[in-house]
Amino acid sequence: VDTAKRWHLNDAGCQAWEPSGDEFLSPALMEAELMRRVLPAAEFDGWFARFLPDLARREPATLFEPATVSDRSDGKIAHLDGLNLSRAWCQRSLAAALPDGDARRAALLDAADRHLASALAHVAGDYMGEHWLATFALLALDA
Template sequence: MTPDQAAAFARIALGHVTREYPHKADHVMTGDADAYLPRRVHPIFFGSFDWHSCVHGYWLLTRIRRLFPDLAEAAAIDALFADAFTAEKVAAERAYLDQPMSRGFERPYGWAWLLMLHSELIVAGSPHAATLRPLADAFAERWRAHLPLMTYPVRVGIHANTGFAVVLADRYARVTGDTALRELMAERVRHWFDTDRAAQAWEPSGEDFLSPVLMEAMAMQRVLPADAFVAWFADFLPALGAGEPATLLTPARISDRSDGRIAHLDGLNLSRAWAMRALAPAIGGTAGGVLEAAADAHLSAALGEIAGDYMGEHWLATFALLALTGVD
């Protein structure tokens, strides 16, 4: 990733994390008193079209501020964070979780991104990490309580995907030293995925921004010893070295970027590139080379589509940053 790319991504995020409208709410009303105005209910994460995109917009800014401290945009990021991350605003975000119908609020995608944001603030040595901690603690506790209830994983290519949430939450657990959470996730991931073989990769679906197959593989990579993961992966995608399944290795085509759901497919190309780049070194050999080549093709298809229509612009730079820098 170059400084020019980082600066462009920062400018995109700075342009939308405080843009209140249009806004898509994850909100359940039980009466007139629950009427919803984004900035009133979510005084930090009210922008970027929806709550979770605003959270990972702040993650993007935190990571870029850490990796590229000399960018001209650093001053604007610092000013934004000083205004956003106050104890009062964090308390208001935290209080929303106590409402009767908020149990499923942003589960698990928004939970995982909030944990990622907190872990990035910690790694950056930011004083805002301590301010945000009550909210991160609340989501971590929700994740711990929810995992044992999940008899089955969610294997879709959109927000509910279980493997994606595990990968992000694992980074948080490692940064914070939460060994118990890592062990719980490892037990659940193996329960869900250990016996999976010969993945068919019937993807993409028309609204995917995640690969169910690759997210599962990344989750397993996080919890298995290296040798055990290589053995599992060889059974999971046994024909990968021969370029199969082709559907997994071929970039998605996007027919209408003004349609927010179809625009998800740009994100799929980016998240596949991220996953392939993470998996390839662990796999090695011919299969690893296939993943590397496919990652390059997916990046080439998507990097030029980060900005333009707001339906993609409010979130795609985050997935480009994942593809270019990884989780850690």
């Protein structure tokens, strides 16, 4: 907890320059999810508002658009299905931490639905994804 706070408590205005093309975790959303877990709810809300200040306007746009997977048989590119599933997980978890009626909540839930829809059908079918994607699908569905 202390290390998470030391590393991230002063972070603000996240640009979310992602994806780079082969990651399966969103650096921006994973940081937010970590802080959701370590901060008291009232403190998290203020931190989250500073970290992603334009979330209600669906900015940064990169967090709201599912990544496109051009070749699911490519072990690196297939990671983008995992990125879409892990984003859905974080978006749902973060939305649940926000009050009903908060515009950020609606934006996150809509994005989570689109990310989940883009990747869920690809959890099975090609070994490059099916041997690990189910884990992230389960996290997203359970959030």
